[in-house]
Amino acid sequence: MRNLILLIFIVIFSTTIKAQESDLVDTFWYLREISIDGTVITPPNNDELETPFLEFLSVTNGYTLVTCVCYCGATNFVQFGNDFIQFDGMSFLITDDCDMSENNIFQDIYFVEFFQSEMAAVSDPIGFDILTDSDGNKQLTLTNSNGDIAVYGDQLLGIDTATVNSFSIATNPVNETLRLILPDSMKKGTIKIYDLNGKLHFSATTSSLKFSTDVSSLNSGMYLVEVADGDRKSIKKFIKI
Helix, strand or coil: CHHHHHHHHHHHHHHHHHHHHHHHHHCCEEEEEEEECCEEECCCCCCCCCCCEEEEEEECCEEEEEEECCCEEEECCEEECCCEEEECCEEEEECCCCCCHHHHHHHHHHHHHHCCCCCCCCCCCEEEEEEECCCCCEEEEEECCCCCEEEEECCCCCCCHHHHCCCEECCCCECCEEEEECCCCCCCEEEEEEECCCCEEEEEEECCCEEEEECCCCCCEEEEEEEEECCEEEEEEEEEC
16 A cells, blocks of 8 residues: 555646646746846836846757747756756847846846856756746746746736737748747837857848848757847747758
8 A cells, every 4th residue: 555655646746847847938937137246136117128038949869958038048058857957058139238227127137146147067956936826827936056046937027018029920830931020119129040059050131020130041940039129139930940
């Protein structure tokens, strides 16, 4: 009987861990706040900065973690433990600094203090925990080896989603032509396409609300498209097939 109870416990525990891992990689996470040395810091609220986010992208050998403030950091390969993740360093895909000092300060704290991005070796384990409330809303808490915390949610708080998602990709995945639908408020936009190694493959400006470009020469894989209008930038991913 004792062995049966132990077996049932192991099965339930394993199922719970797998469910947490699935929620972690299948959810687009919006940053709510970070806590460094016990000091809670929320992302700045201004016209330049959209809500920082974190997501896991599926690659050939597993997953890579991508998280963005003004620029984006990506890990090489994420290893999953029972309640933690670990990765082989972090590189930066889009390295333009924020124009506003408060955004640059927050960005540095987020990447350097919390993710310890200046470490070249394998990262220390980062614990994760996901809570789901009665309405089905999820909250992700990451805890680094120093006890610092980053809290994310799967919903935007107090922000108009249509405003934040300032452009859309007409068809995704993309075969030969990338088509973007740009916001009515855009006067002159700059369009850039990067691969996940941070290499710039395309750059152009447009004043049209509908923009298209030939991407048939790109290798198959995941890319980031950045649309900038003055101080505001928005980044989305697309898949080239």
